[in-house]
Amino acid sequence: MSPSEWIDRKNWTVAEGIDHLFKQAEHAKKLDKEVSSSQESDGIMSSENRQERRREEARKVFQIGVRWIQRMGDPSEAALLERISLFWHGHFACESKLGALAIKQLELFRAYGLGHFRDLLLAVSRDPAMIRYLNNQQNRKDSPNENYARELMELFTIGRGNYTENDVKEAARAFTGWSSNLRGEYVFRRFQHDYGRKTFMGRSGNFDGADIIDIILERKETAYFLTQKIYRYFVSDEPHERRIRQLAEGFYRSDYHIGNLLRHIFSSEWFYEPENIGQRIKSPVELLAGMIKHLRMSDLDPRALFGIQRALGQQLFKPPNVAGWPGGKQWIDNATLLLRLNLAAAVFKGIELDVNLRPELEQSQGRNLRGINATIDLLPISKLLDHVSDRDIYFALADYLLDAKVPPPPSDILSTRLNRAQIISRSCLQLMSLPEYQMC
């Protein structure tokens, strides 16, 4: 939350807060046409041109990611919508190589991400970026490609152990012909579709992809699989079996209404218990967005943003594989932890970062991450502290910046040599350098 939001909402009831989140999401702006539409490179292009085109598209995709992080860090944007979109991006992990396809997919998460899961899943199954990523344009009647059908069940809906190899084969047949054209639009290729009879999860019929989805959604295991994932993302890295079962039951009965599930979570008393607060390690993107929001950062150097995302292991539209970012403790190793803890000091220009990024596999030159050039604005935070005495600033800020208990302030913050502005800035920097700031 930004400082002003925090002041506004301090006196709200939980119900008011939740309503506000959903209202914001409903009225969110459509993403402006952030990229010009991308044409597929055609066969006559030289390989140099094609490479140049690829680079150009990679830049567009990166820019879309940058704007997304900025929106996540912008208090006037719909926080819940951005969060759930990031969740779905990790769930339906997909690498987008064309700017136009990346934005299309993101619009899809924004349009359906809080509604009925079936609508979302159908839209994803027809999403050109996903179709390409999981090779469904090669899924044809005479030579089925099982990639999408397999991940649909293993990762997107029901999880391992709840279907057979034969189910994968039959589902793949049902999705034959779900393809995309050169303009990056979904097309159904009639002549590639297998109209024959399929047997899937014990049922038989002339199923197509939508029927397969319906059959999968009839299974309660699907509601459970999705709920535990949402619980991990919104509540805690530590699963709570009984609660997840209960939530999943409600989710199933609501016909997989995602917004309802979230309302249910947010209005549960346990959601506000200390054991569930500050329990998750922020993902790199969440960490960055949080810093932008807290410090009202602007003029952020995109190269620094790129470097940090890469060094910390989360590049938007470039998940490690279709299983998404593993998350939790997997974010942390000695290198990522040190960089995370040193980020605030770099933003406050207290230290220079000095990280050599290895080259990407197809490149020969690495990059250096030296610093973060950004403007920060501590005025909103200072307003928040209007009625707080100098001595209490550190704790008041801790209350705002962290979801965890904090160690006592270093003695120099309480020394009388600092003026008020210095105390505020020192306290922010100190608190944001704590491991506790990595948690949410």
Added chain:
Amino acid sequence: MKRRSFIQTSGLASASMLTPAFLRAGLRPSNSSRQGKILVVVQLSGGNDGLNTIVPFGDDIYYRARPSLSIPPAEVLKLNDYQGLHPALSPLRNLYDRGELAILNGVGYPEPDRSHFRSMDIWQTGSSSRENCSTGWLGRYLDHLPRDQHAYHALEVDDGLSLAMKGELQRGFAMSDPNRLRRSVRNPLLPDQAHTHVHEHHTVSYLYETLTRTTEAADYLYEQSGIYRSRQSYPIGRFGRDLKRVAELITADTDTQVYYLSLSGFDTHARQQGPHQRLLAQYAKGMSAFVADLVENDLFKEVIIMTFSEFGRRLAQNGSGGTDHGTANNVLVMSGGLKRAGILNAPSSLSRLDAGDLIFDVDFRRLYATLLDRWLGAPANQILNGHFEAIDFI
């Protein structure tokens, strides 16, 4: 007393740099703090052209498929009447002749993936091309060890940690420059670990623990890296620097068992000849200096070096004087303790191809299984999630 502290307390640090082998002769192995043998993994990133590395000069098909990219027979450093080394690999010739270099042909996996990222993931995780695995093979090796290992038991010379080194519970340690690492743990804002407060939350304590371990490791590695100075000449550039650092750490008896480093730039789609030859030269010069350091200190028998790339390249050259992504490739193994050396198996067939690509003969996980089981003494089946027959070279 450990030798490191012996050297430090007796003021012999500078002398030891000059006479490491002499000191070693009397003191090892009983005073060594390190347990067991050392594995060094060298990753050639970008897809090294194996056919222009270990050259099948005895096959006309090779010359027909690569009219302007092939290495003329006269220039090939012949190992037998069919395969030989790229001339830039001449520094490795000695190793080969001494029985310290083994070449494995046709290493790959079924249903090969030609994306750099995907194929590298497959190699680093040690999984099949059908799985999505989020832990690395060396990370799982760490997972299986007792919990009280040092943070630097497996060390990657880089500012970031590769997937290969990430386990479910344990991770390797990333460090490219000990000075830099020490500076970054010395940010005065980082919490004072002497009064780390009590955390009721498990996950926060995990972060504090990691920080403490990192700080300790940074101090230790900083000290270790100052104990021995190599006198070999390594090639200029990052790879040479990294190798030298590893040689110095190993010679200083650092308590690290696995080292991981990489050399990038092998994605040679266009005008391959010059860049590829420079990369191979850099590689070979680096390895030869590295081995010389180990030999001088009588350590080469305890170290094995495996070099791999995420895939090889297609047999035929492309229209831009380069080669495109391929499949099976050679893997190079070097050690003073090889049971079998030289070319270990038949070369990949150039006439029996899969849509222009070599067909793999040896699953890369057999190599991992061999290293895990016979070199590191670890339960390979468990770590690789299946049985892969060992290859008989160590």
